[in-house]
Structure formats: C-alpha cells, structure tokens
Amino acid sequence: MSDPHSAPTAGTPAGTPTGTSVKIAVRGLRKSFGRKVVLDGLDLDIDAGESLVIIGGSGTGKSVLLKCILGLIPADAGSIKIDGVEIVGSSASEREPMMRKFGMLFQGGALFDSLPVWENVAFGLIMGRNVKRSEGRRIALEKLAAVGLGEDVAKLYPGELSGGMQKRVALARAIATTPEIIFFDEPTTGLDPITADVINELIVKCVRDLGATAVSITHDMASTRKIADRVAMIYQGRIIWSGPKASIDNSGNPYVDQFIHGRADGPIKMDVRAR
Amino acid sequence: MNDRNFLASIGGAFLEFLGATGRIVLFAVTAILYGLRPPYYPRLLLRQMVDIGFYSLPVVGLTALFTGMVLALQSYTGFSRFAAESAIPNIVILSVTRELGPVIAGLMVAGRIGAAIAAEIGTMRVTDQIDALTTLSVNPFRYLVAPRLVAGFTMLPLLVLVADIIGVFGGFLVSAYKLDLNGASYIQRSVDFLQTQDVVAGLAKAAVFGFIVALMGCYNGYHSKGGAQGVGAATTYAVVSSSILILVFDYILTEAFFSR
Ligand SMILES: Nc1ncnc2c1ncn2[C@@H]1O[C@H](COP(=O)(O)OP(=O)(O)OP(=O)(O)O)[C@@H](O)[C@H]1O
Ligand SMILES: [Mg+2]
Numbered sequence: 001m002s003d004p005h006s007a008p009t010a011g012t013p014a015g016t017p018t019g020t021s022v023k024i025a026v027r028g029l030r031k032s033f034g035r036k037v038v039l040d041g042l043d044l045d046i047d048a049g050e051s052l053v054i055i056g057g058s059g060t061g062k063s064v065l066l067k068c069i070l071g072l073i074p075a076d077a078g079s080i081k082i083d084g085v086e087i088v089g090s091s092a093s094e095r096e097p098m099m100r101k102f103g104m105l106f107q108g109g110a111l112f113d114s115l116p117v118w119e120n121v122a123f124g125l126i127m128g129r130n131v132k133r134s135e136g137r138r139i140a141l142e143k144l145a146a147v148g149l150g151e152d153v154a155k156l157y158p159g160e161l162s163g164g165m166q167k168r169v170a171l172a173r174a175i176a177t178t179p180e181i182i183f184f185d186e187p188t189t190g191l192d193p194i195t196a197d198v199i200n201e202l203i204v205k206c207v208r209d210l211g212a213t214a215v216s217i218t219h220d221m222a223s224t225r226k227i228a229d230r231v232a233m234i235y236q237g238r239i240i241w242s243g244p245k246a247s248i249d250n251s252g253n254p255y256v257d258q259f260i261h262g263r264a265d266g267p268i269k270m271d272v273r274a275r
Numbered sequence: 276m277n278d279r280n281f282l283a284s285i286g287g288a289f290l291e292f293l294g295a296t297g298r299i300v301l302f303a304v305t306a307i308l309y310g311l312r313p314p315y316y317p318r319l320l321l322r323q324m325v326d327i328g329f330y331s332l333p334v335v336g337l338t339a340l341f342t343g344m345v346l347a348l349q350s351y352t353g354f355s356r357f358a359a360e361s362a363i364p365n366i367v368i369l370s371v372t373r374e375l376g377p378v379i380a381g382l383m384v385a386g387r388i389g390a391a392i393a394a395e396i397g398t399m400r401v402t403d404q405i406d407a408l409t410t411l412s413v414n415p416f417r418y419l420v421a422p423r424l425v426a427g428f429t430m431l432p433l434l435v436l437v438a439d440i441i442g443v444f445g446g447f448l449v450s451a452y453k454l455d456l457n458g459a460s461y462i463q464r465s466v467d468f469l470q471t472q473d474v475v476a477g478l479a480k481a482a483v484f485g486f487i488v489a490l491m492g493c494y495n496g497y498h499s500k501g502g503a504q505g506v507g508a509a510t511t512y513a514v515v516s517s518s519i520l521i522l523v524f525d526y527i528l529t530e531a532f533f534s535r
Contacts, residue, residue: 072406096412104410110403114395128412130314177411 015067023048023181023213024069029078029088030237031064039065040237041078051207051214051258053224053245055259055266062217064109065234066183070102071246082181100128103179103212107186109170113157117169118144118154124177143172147202164195171199173204182207184216200226221260224248233259235268291486302494304422309414310421316526319418320394323426327485328433334387339438342375343367360456361507364464372473373533376438377431378525381484384431385517389492391489393513397506405497416471420497423489431485432478439474462485476532483528484521491517 024046031039035058038061047054054062067073075088087095100205111120116187119126121143122136131139144154147168158166167187184203188196200223207214207227218224224231225245232242233256241253248260258266350366396419399405408415443465451458492513499509 062284067406070410072409092414098409099412102410104407106403106407108403110407112399112404112407113327123413124411127314127316127418173411 020223021048022046023083024064024215025079026069027079027081027082029065029068029080030076031061031068031073032076037237039068039075042238043232043243044232044239046213046215048213049211051204051216051227053216053218053228053231054234055218055224055231057259058219060234061237062234063185066104066185066215066217070104070183071098077079087243100177101180102175103177103182105167105170105182105184105187106176107189107217109158111166111170111173113158116154117149117156117158117161118159120169120175121154121172121176122171127205129177139176141174143176144169146175146206147172148198152268164191167191167195167199168202171202171206175210178210181213181215182210182216184214186217186219188218189218193222196220197226220264250272284338288362299490299494302420302497303490306416306420306424306493309416309506310425311418314417316422317416320422320425323413323422324430326391326488327384327426328430331380331384331387331430331434332437334383334510335434335438336441338378338379338383339371340445342379343371343447344440344449346370346375347446347449347454358467360454361460361464363450363454364446364461364469365468368443368465368469369445369473372439372469372477374477374529376435377444377477377480377484378521380431380435380438380481382518383489384427384485384492385488385514385521389488389513389517390510392489392492392504393496393499393510396420396493397499397509400497400499401502401505408443408480415497420493423493424486427485427487427489428482432480435478436474438479454504456533460469460530475527479506479532480525480528483524485526487520488517 022045024044026042026044028036029039029042029044040067044065054065056062064073068075069087071087071090071092078088080087082098082101084097087098111117112123117121117231118137118140121140122131122133125131125139126133126136141151141154143152149165149168149172153161153165153169158169161169171184171187174184187203188199191199203214203216204227206212214227216225216227217221228245230242230244231248232239233253234240237256241251241258243251248256251257254267258268347363348369350363354360354362354366396405399419405415406417408418420466447458447461447465450456450461495509495513495516496506499505
C-alpha cells in the first residue's frame with residue numbers, strides 16, 4: 001500500500017511538491033456554535049503523503065476543524081474535498097466509504113472502556129471491516145507491540161492504564177486499519193518529555209511505514225519539529241500562515257513568532273477574565 | 276403586553292414540545308432503518324437482552340409480589356363489607372395482567388435500565404467514544420441504539436409474563452394465609468376468570484413500554500453534552516420522560532384495547 005511518491009526524502013522537508021496531489025482541500029469553511037464563530041472561512045490544502053502540523057492557541061477550533069473534515073460535526077458553509085469528493089452536505093451513508101480512509105487519534109483517547117485493550121485496537125477491523133476475531137487479535141497484538149505495549153497489557157481495560165499507555169493504545173487503534181489519512185489530536189499533551197518523544201517517533205515511523213497523509217495538532221514545539229513536514233497556524237478561525245518546518249523560525253509572521261516562543265505579549269491577546 | 280408574553284411563552288413551549296417529539300421519532304426511525312440492515316451485532320443484542328431481561332427479574336419480581344399482595348389486602352377490606360370476598364381473585368388477576376404488571380415492570384425497568392442506558396451512552400458521547408465508533412466505520416445507531424431498542428421491545432413482555440404470575444401468586448398468598456380464604460377455590464376462580472386477551476393486551480403494552488424506556492435512554496444519552504453534569508442530566512431526563520410516557524401510553528393503549 002505504500003505509495004512511492006510519498007517516500008520520505010529525509011532532511012529536505014521543504015522540497016515537497018514533486019508530483020504530489022492534494023488529498024484534502026478545504027475552502028471557505030465556516031462553523032459557529034450559537035453566536036460563537038469558531039471557523040471563519042478557513043482555507044487549507046493538504047498534500048498526499050505529507051505530514052502537516054496545525055498549531056494554534058487553545059480553543060481556536062483545531063479539534064473542530066478535524067471533526068468537520070471527518071464529518072462528525074456538520075459544517076455551516078464552505079467546501080471540504082477528500083480525493084476530490086465533496087463531503088460538506090453529504091449524507092452519513094455517502095460518507096461511510098470515505099471514513100474507511102481515515103484513522104483518528106482523539107484528544108482524550110476515546111477508548112471504549114467496556115472493551116479490553118486488544119479489542120479496542122482490533123475494533124475497526126472486527127466490527128468495521130469483518131475481519132475474523134482471531135485475525136483481528138493477531139493484528140492488534142502486532143500493533144500494540146509496535147507502540148511498545150506487551151501482551152499482558154492487551155487483556156487490561158482502558159480504565160486500568162496510565163494516561164501515556166492510553167495514548168499509545170489510542171495510537172495503535174488509529175493505525176490498526178492501515179488508513180490513508182491519519183489525524184492526531186494532541187498526541188503528546190500531558191505526557192512526560194520522554195514518553196512524548198517516544199510517541200513522536202512512533203508517529204513519524206507509522207506515517208513513513210504506512211505512507212499515509214498525516215495531520216497532527218499540537219501545542220508542543222518539540223513535537224512539531226519532530227513530526228512536521230509543513231506547519232500551519234490557525235488563528236481566529238483561519239489559517240494565517242503555513243510553510244515548511246524549516247521556515248517556522250524565520251516566518252516573518254509576528255503571530256507565529258509569538259506562538260513558537262510562547263510569549264504572553266504580542267499580537268495574540270488572551271482574554272483572561274476574572275471569574 | 277403581559278398577556279402577549281404569556282401567550283408567546285405557551286406557544287413557544289408548545290413548539291418546543293412538537294420539535295422534541297419530532298426529533299425523538301426521527302431518532303427512532305433512523306435507528307430502526309440502520310438496525311434492519313446488516314451488519315448485525317448478535318453478541319451485543321444478547322448482552323442487552325440478558326441485562327434487561329435477566330438482571331431485572333429480582334426487582335420486577337419483588338415489586339410484582341408485593342403489588343399482588345397489597346391488591347388482595349385492599350380489595351378484602353373493601354369487599355368484605357359487601358360479603359364479596361369471592362371477587363378478590365378476579366380483581367387481582369384482572370388488575371395485574373391488564374394494568375399493574377406492565378406498568379410496574381415498565382417503571383422499574385425505566386429506573387434500572389433507562390438510567391443505565393442514558394449514563395453509558397452519555398458517557399460515550401462526552402468522551403468522544405461515539406465519534407470514535409464512526410471513524411472506525413461502525414455506525415453508532417446500528418451498534419449502540421438498535422440492539423437496546425430490540426432488547427427493550429422483546430424482553431419487557433417476558434418480564435411482565437413473570438411479573439403476572441408472581442403478582443397473582445402474591446394475591447393468592449395473602450388470601451389463603453392471611454385472609455383465610457379457600458386457596459383451592461382462589462386458584463380455580465383465577466383460572467376460570469383468566470382471559471387470553473387480557474394477558475396479550477398486557478404483554479403488548481409491555482412491548483411498547485420496553486421500547487419507550489430504551490428509546491428515551493438512548494436518545495437522552497446520545498444527545499448529552501458538557502461532561503459529567505450533562506450525563507447526569509441526561510440520566511434524569513431519561514428516567515422522568517420514560518416514566519411519564521409509560522403512563523401516557525398506558526392510557527392510550529387501554530383506550531385502544533378495552534373501550535368498545
Ligand atoms: N460541541 C460543541 N458545542 C459547542 N461549542 C463547541 C463544541 N465543540 C467545540 N466548541 C467550541 O469551539 C471552540 C473551539 O474548540 P476546539 O475543541 O476546536 O478547540 P481546540 O483548538 O482544539 O483547543 P485545544 O487546543 O484546547 O484542544 C471552543 O471555544 C469550544 O468551546
Ligand atoms: Mg482540541
């Protein structure tokens with residue numbers, strides 16, 4: 001399944017668009033909750049086989065953007081095309097075949113707490129794709145081993161795992177169906193720096209091995225530098241800057257500068273209200 | 276001006292009520308349409324059936340027993356004044372099979388199962404597990420809602436059948452051992468008076484109540500938002516709304532079955 005076009009040219013993240021095609025094209029995407037405007041005419045292109053990292057402040061709509069692309073939240077207006085197929089306004093049954101291209105690591109893990117770890121990982125295979133239970137279990141153990149978890153963990157329930165272990169199980173579940181497109185929503189948040197780095201390497205390795213298109217959300221600049229080919233910054237419901245990883249330090253964009261250096265003062269104002 | 280506000284708020288509440296009814300019906304129809312098409316999840320259905328049917332037996336059995344007992348006792352205090360004690364078996368069996376068996380079992384299951392369904396599905400909603408199902412190509416209506424609706428619809432009649440028997444037995448216990456009526460003739464009268472139609476009508480009510488309980492549990496859980504508090508609210512709504520609906524539909528169905 002690995003596409004020769006997407007073979008990583010190590011060290012030259014800037015030189016992406018040689019024969020790459022656009023996998024996901026977002027145009028003028030709008031989404032509001034009540035009076036709160038979250039996405040305000042957002043445009044974004046994601047090339048096949050690239051690893052895009054989306055950065056941006058808390059509550060700027062990064063998770064909402066991913067959920068809109070997945071069709072989990074209906075967009076108010078705009079267009080989202082996946083491999084050229086429009087999904088805004090399509091019905092749930094029209095989106096179902098599209099879903100099979102995706103893997104998603106949810107911000108909170110979203111593991112099924114009524115199922116043991118291995119069934120969580122094999123869920124998409126056994127329930128979604130009619131793989132036999134024994135075969136599903138075999139693949140699950142393989143994927144768990146790939147994220148550094150042994151057979152003893154496979155029998156436990158998600159509630160019995162630490163946060164870092166849950167993240168790794170969620171990662172194994174997201175990649176178990178060998179998706180073409182994988183979304184990682186804050187894969188390293190809340191982890192110690194070493195586990196975080198292990199997860200980063202897993203993501204890089206998974207994306208490389210599967211030849212997948214990856215979109216990750218993170219606040220963690222170390223993680224960004226490790227997993228990104230390209231970085232995009234979201235602010236006030238739009239992508240205000242995007243460019244190759246190497247250019248984030250001299251983006252010339254004050255918003256990006258403020259974000260990557262984590263300064264409280266700058267063009268981005270946090271409205272901190274006394275409660 | 277105030278009058279108009281008052282009318283507007285009544286109108287608003289009425290529109291809101293119609294909207295909610297429409298959404299619930301749409302939810303049920305969606306679940307049924309998905310549930311009819313494969314893939315089916317027999318394991319899940321079995322687990323729900325055991326949960327609703329088997330594990331509710333103690334609660335429903337106990338309430339049915341005491342309902343039958345108190346019914347016999349109450350009728351005795353009234354009927355003995357007219358020397359009509361012999362009508363007690365008729366009263367007990369008629370009330371239990373037609374009315375109290377389904378309603379009491381329905382209300383108990385609403386508290387036990389409706390709450391559990393709303394809490395489980397609600398927790399899955401607020402922790403993104405329902406979204407995770409969708410991204411793993413499993414339809415949540417098919418996987419979560421349909422098995423619960425089918426289990427509610429099929430298991431409550433079985434529970435009520437058991438409740439009927441236990442309820443009548445409770446009436447018998449009190450009549451024979453406390454009120455010193457003749458046990459053999461009590462049973463004889465019960466059997467003579469029993470009509471298939473009464474039992475069937477009761478079981479049909481039970482099927483409807485079971486569907487209502489599962490539906491309100493699923494609907495409120497599915498639409499819960501805002502963390503633990505939202506799940507708590509969903510659970511409360513599920514129990515309160517299904518209890519009210521059970522009583523409303525009890526009247527409607529009684530009207531349909533028995534008024535000629
Ligand atoms: N289901 C929802 N209903 C109402 N408002 C929502 C909903 N989901 C998200 N929001 C709002 O949309 C905004 C963006 O949320 P989102 O989860 O996308 O933020 P984020 O960029 O992922 O932040 P973080 O980095 O903290 O995860 C927030 O203000 C949030 O309150
Ligand atoms: Mg988020």
